[in-house]
Amino acid sequence: MQNRLKDRVALVTGASSGIGEATALALADQGAKVAIAARRKDRLDDLAKKLAEKGAEPLVLVADLSHEAEAQRIVKETEARYGRLDILINNAGVMYLEPIAEADLGRWRRMLELNVLSLIASTQAALAGMRERRDGHIVNISSVAGRVANPNSAAYAATKFGVVGFSEALRREVFKDNIRVSVIEPGMVDTELRDHVSHETTKKAVDALAGGMRQLQSQDIADTILFCVTRPDYVCINEVLLRPTDQE
Numbered sequence: 001m002q003n004r005l006k007d008r009v010a011l012v013t014g015a016s017s018g019i020g021e022a023t024a025l026a027l028a029d030q031g032a033k034v035a036i037a038a039r040r041k042d043r044l045d046d047l048a049k050k051l052a053e054k055g056a057e058p059l060v061l062v063a064d065l066s067h068e069a070e071a072q073r074i075v076k077e078t079e080a081r082y083g084r085l086d087i088l089i090n091n092a093g094v095m096y097l098e099p100i101a102e103a104d105l106g107r108w109r110r111m112l113e114l115n116v117l118s119l120i121a122s123t124q125a126a127l128a129g130m131r132e133r134r135d136g137h138i139v140n141i142s143s144v145a146g147r148v149a150n151p152n153s154a155a156y157a158a159t160k161f162g163v164v165g166f167s168e169a170l171r172r173e174v175f176k177d178n179i180r181v182s183v184i185e186p187g188m189v190d191t192e193l194r195d196h197v198s199h200e201t202t203k204k205a206v207d208a209l210a211g212g213m214r215q216l217q218s219q220d221i222a223d224t225i226l227f228c229v230t231r232p233d234y235v236c237i238n239e240v241l242l243r244p245t246d247q248e
């Protein structure tokens, strides 16, 4: 079935690779107009060409979303371009894994700013328009690390548990405005995310774990998001936890 998102406007953060890129394409396949945000302009431009071929009238937003003002700006620019924002996919994230005792707190602060604060800021910016139209869907990408905390992933887990808690409180604040909130919690997905890990022994352990299983693909997460945002508007999928079959 095509065109289930005809006339809908979506903004996908972290769209220059992995889950965000696959999600932008999946939304476009269903007829949505799609704005895409991240730092790497070349990757966004390549994606924009593919989106344009699908008729998605893409808007490229180059932004460092670790700054909350940038997270707010991309929402405002999306609304200015299309006149509305219906679907906000808060996906941009980094994963810095290392033992607490050796952690670089500056790096962890940047992760908290991007994975949590920026997601809060873009959400806050989107609420006014969604409330006015009594229509909107916010999809926040957490992780299995938002449900199970492992050693050497303390701060990453803190960000992803944070996203789960924020999403549930948000849902309860906005459901009466006909705004839906979904939180997605993927297990291991085959993307560039593990490249962020610079702590050597942790990187080896995570690579070994990934190498020993059939990982999820970005398309699997895009399909899940698409399922959530194409339900009739009286249905709100609150939370989806999905793991590779091979992941404990």
Ligand code: NDP
Binding pocket: 013, 014, 015, 016, 017, 018, 019, 020, 037, 038, 039, 040, 041, 043, 063, 064, 065, 066, 091, 092, 093, 094, 095, 114, 141, 142, 143, 144, 185, 186, 187, 188, 189, 190, 191, 192, 193, 194
């Ligand atoms: P990728 O590394 O492929 O994607 C991360 C995206 O975030 C990129 O588009 C990147 O773009 C963007 N990003 C990173 N830093 C910034 C920044 N400062 N400002 C703006 N954008 C930024 O990994 P995934 O696709 O896997 O990750 C997407 C989300 O999925 C993340 O939130 C991650 O935590 C989550 N997730 C991933 C899992 C996995 O196993 N891969 C499992 C569970 C959750 P750019 O560098 O161009 O700025």
